[in-house]
Amino acid sequence: MLEVRDLIFAYPGQLRPWHFDFSVAPGTCLAIHGASGSGKSTLLNLLAGFLEPLSGDIRWQGESLVHRRPWQRPMTSVFQEHNLFEHLDVMTNIGLGLHPGLKLTAEQQLAITQGLQEVGLAGLGKRMPAELSGGQRQRVALLRAMLRSEPVLLLDEPLTGLDDEARQLMRKMLLKSKAAGSILILASHDEEDRSVLADNVWNL
Numbered sequence: 001m002l003e004v005r006d007l008i009f010a011y012p013g014q015l016r017p018w019h020f021d022f023s024v025a026p027g028t029c030l031a032i033h034g035a036s037g038s039g040k041s042t043l044l045n046l047l048a049g050f051l052e053p054l055s056g057d058i059r060w061q062g063e064s065l066v067h068r069r070p071w072q073r074p075m076t077s078v079f080q081e082h083n084l085f086e087h088l089d090v091m092t093n094i095g096l097g098l099h100p101g102l103k104l105t106a107e108q109q110l111a112i113t114q115g116l117q118e119v120g121l122a123g124l125g126k127r128m129p130a131e132l133s134g135g136q137r138q139r140v141a142l143l144r145a146m147l148r149s150e151p152v153l154l155l156d157e158p159l160t161g162l163d164d165e166a167r168q169l170m171r172k173m174l175l176k177s178k179a180a181g182s183i184l185i186l187a188s189h190d191e192e193d194r195s196v197l198a199d200n201v202w203n204l
């Protein structure tokens with residue numbers, strides 16, 4: 001269970017702080033809903049550990065995460081900038097997500113090849129990020145996040161800008177992650193994405 005308890009945050013000079021309090025069970029998706037500027041990305045950044053709360057707690061399996069660095073948290077984030085390494089090809093970008101020294105097992109290599117097929121990118125493993133469209137880059141970033149198999153996936157507008165076919169494929173993959181027990185925290189303006197993926201909604 002991921003628990004967010006009385007988490008308070010404000011940017012310097014902000015008069016009304018945010019107050020977050022919710023919990024999310026494994027195998028479910030919480031959508032964060034709110035107007036532009038309401039704090040969706042801020043909440044994801046707090047969960048990921050890129051921002052420090054003023055007070056309150058974030059707990060995973062009963063253990064506090066607030067003093068853990070981002071890479072020590074059981075989470076993977078896919079934020080709007082897709083964060084691919086520009087000088088590394090698609091396979092290497094994904095492989096680095098699985099093992100920082102690229103020591104991949106045969107099983108992991110197979111998972112990458114199959115994953116690329118599933119998200120409609122078969123045969124593009126040797127491409128450099130600059131040789132991909134925006135939507136293809138987005139799918140690489142999402143696939144890398146899903147293959148990391150961390151218990152919590154933080155998703156900031158993950159399907160924005162994808163065409164219908166790619167969007168359907170990625171929704172299917174995300175539903176598969178959820179069925180396998182992942183927690184999805186989803187910031188999305190898209191009502192259909194929320195209705196297909198989310199079990200609960202946190203309104204900002």
Ligand SMILES: Nc1ncnc2c1ncn2[C@@H]1O[C@H](COP(=O)(O)OP(=O)(O)OP(=O)(O)O)[C@@H](O)[C@H]1O
Nearest residue numbers: 011012034035036037038039040041042043187189
């Ligand atoms: N580093 C920062 N310093 C000060 N204020 C910030 C900072 N980052 C964001 N804000 C402000 O905090 C508010 C929430 O921003 P945030 O990016 O979390 O909104 P959002 O709901 O994700 O918006 P969008 O849907 O447009 O992506 C906005 O008013 C924004 O201007």
